[in-house]
Amino acid sequence: MDMGIGLWCLQSTTTSPRSFEQAYRELIDDARLAESNGIHSLWLSEHHAYYDGYCPALLPAASAALAATNRLQIGTGVLLLPLHEADRIANAANLLDAQSQGRFHLGVGMGYRPIEFAIKDRNINERLRLMNSGLDVLQTEINTPTWVGVSSEKAAQRAGRRGLGLFISGAFSRDVVNSLIAAHRMAWEHSDFAGEVPPPVGLLRNLWIVDTEAERRQALEWVRSSYLVYAGLGWGVDNTGVDFVGEIEASMDEVERSATVGSAEEIAEELDGYDVDLVVCRIGYDQPPRTALTEVIERIGRELVPLAKELGGQR
Amino acid sequence: MRLLLDLREVANHAELRRLASEADDHGIWGIVVTAAPGAECTEAAAIAATTNNVSILIDIDGDAAHPTTLAEEIAVVDQISHRRTMALLRGLATHRSKVAALLSGLPVDGLILAPPPAQASIPVYAPEDIPAVSLVDGSKGNAVIVDQHRDSNTPFLIISWTGPIKGLARHLVGRASSIDFPQMIADLADQIDPIE
Numbered sequence: 001m002d003m004g005i006g007l008w009c010l011q012s013t014t015t016s017p018r019s020f021e022q023a024y025r026e027l028i029d030d031a032r033l034a035e036s037n038g039i040h041s042l043w044l045s046e047h048h049a050y051y052d053g054y055c056p057a058l059l060p061a062a063s064a065a066l067a068a069t070n071r072l073q074i075g076t077g078v079l080l081l082p083l084h085e086a087d088r089i090a091n092a093a094n095l096l097d098a099q100s101q102g103r104f105h106l107g108v109g110m111g112y113r114p115i116e117f118a119i120k121d122r123n124i125n126e127r128l129r130l131m132n133s134g135l136d137v138l139q140t141e142i143n144t145p146t147w148v149g150v151s152s153e154k155a156a157q158r159a160g161r162r163g164l165g166l167f168i169s170g171a172f173s174r175d176v177v178n179s180l181i182a183a184h185r186m187a188w189e190h191s192d193f194a195g196e197v198p199p200p201v202g203l204l205r206n207l208w209i210v211d212t213e214a215e216r217r218q219a220l221e222w223v224r225s226s227y228l229v230y231a232g233l234g235w236g237v238d239n240t241g242v243d244f245v246g247e248i249e250a251s252m253d254e255v256e257r258s259a260t261v262g263s264a265e266e267i268a269e270e271l272d273g274y275d276v277d278l279v280v281c282r283i284g285y286d287q288p289p290r291t292a293l294t295e296v297i298e299r300i301g302r303e304l305v306p307l308a309k310e311l312g313g314q315r
Numbered sequence: 316m317r318l319l320l321d322l323r324e325v326a327n328h329a330e331l332r333r334l335a336s337e338a339d340d341h342g343i344w345g346i347v348v349t350a351a352p353g354a355e356c357t358e359a360a361a362i363a364a365t366t367n368n369v370s371i372l373i374d375i376d377g378d379a380a381h382p383t384t385l386a387e388e389i390a391v392v393d394q395i396s397h398r399r400t401m402a403l404l405r406g407l408a409t410h411r412s413k414v415a416a417l418l419s420g421l422p423v424d425g426l427i428l429a430p431p432p433a434q435a436s437i438p439v440y441a442p443e444d445i446p447a448v449s450l451v452d453g454s455k456g457n458a459v460i461v462d463q464h465r466d467s468n469t470p471f472l473i474i475s476w477t478g479p480i481k482g483l484a485r486h487l488v489g490r491a492s493s494i495d496f497p498q499m500i501a502d503l504a505d506q507i508d509p510i511e
Binding site: 010012020021023024025028048049050051052053054055056057059060061062063064065066067068083084085087088089090091092094095096098099119120121 | 328332350351352353354356357358359360361362363364365379380381383384387388390391392394395397398424426427429430431433
């Protein structure tokens, strides 16, 4: 099992205001730190026209991180494909693939904020059609590993039918995660892409390595508060019972229950229950001090990566 | 007048990075880069991350994407480059004016760019705004061409140059930025420190 870290959103939030130049400089610093600690990948996330500057252009950001590193893989988790021109994305993905000797992963999703479609003169009601036509272009024009971000079984099935990787959001219960993986696998098995090796599955997990109960409580507070961003963005996920708009406290509780916080051994034991190829540790919260973020990156590399490799060996 | 080294024809990524880095080291004011539509800012961002001083003029197909998308990509490169980004936008003038307004922090159709550019305003040009010339290393005509453009009050000159970048820096950067460039000093430098 590979271990990545995410999601780098390059924000300046109300809880942790900072200069954007600093945010982009820290992306480079964090990518180098992750690489030096043996972490598999770093993943970026996209939104548009949000007050906190949430990164709207992932491929230039990915390019900078790839240029500053030699082994670390960089992924988009996820790029909102219906908001872009797919042929342009294909050109940029091919450039990144060539520049980095195959270290770039393109994760794509549909998007859900009406304003993001409005500012690009697109109809949000056509997002599925735009997503499918975009994927048609990408599957024809790129060789980059491609993942589809999903939050429903239907979406997982669509990814499976195309033989594309699955990138599962971070706040889901184990049951929901397993149902998404099963739907993806079954659709792939009945598709024209079926073969010996199924497309990869990546799992985003709210995760933090701690030693004490006080640290555990602190980490869970960071996880909870980080979802205020999504409440502001208006994220409501179907099929999961998580609705950050209508039931914010209940949603926070759900997020907290799904978070994986503990010692590296406890986390590895928890992750062992998932049939996935990649776990992206969601540690890019806006509240932890910089020292805490760099420490957890080092601990993931030093303590969790070796354990996860053993999990992979067992599998 | 400031010189912009034209790297748009360099297809090999490693060579492009090497030349950009050399321009950065030798005090060339700016470079011009491009790529296939949609990849222009991705290419520029890699160079921005591996250089410190040189300005980056990104030659972009302005008709291939929504103006907001273009402005977002350019603004992100400006953050990565720490205020060293400029844009050369091909295509519709209406797109260019929208992108320029967004990159100046102004609202367009009810939208203000997020994140904003790092600079107060990112310069946006049309191709015809910046003259371009092709110069040959060692040619006596180089000085005349650069003098002519400098004296016509153009702020920038794009130069295609296949010689050593240090030679461009030694003989033409100072000439472009000064009305009384002492050529004999550059010639003397060639004797003291010949450029391979």
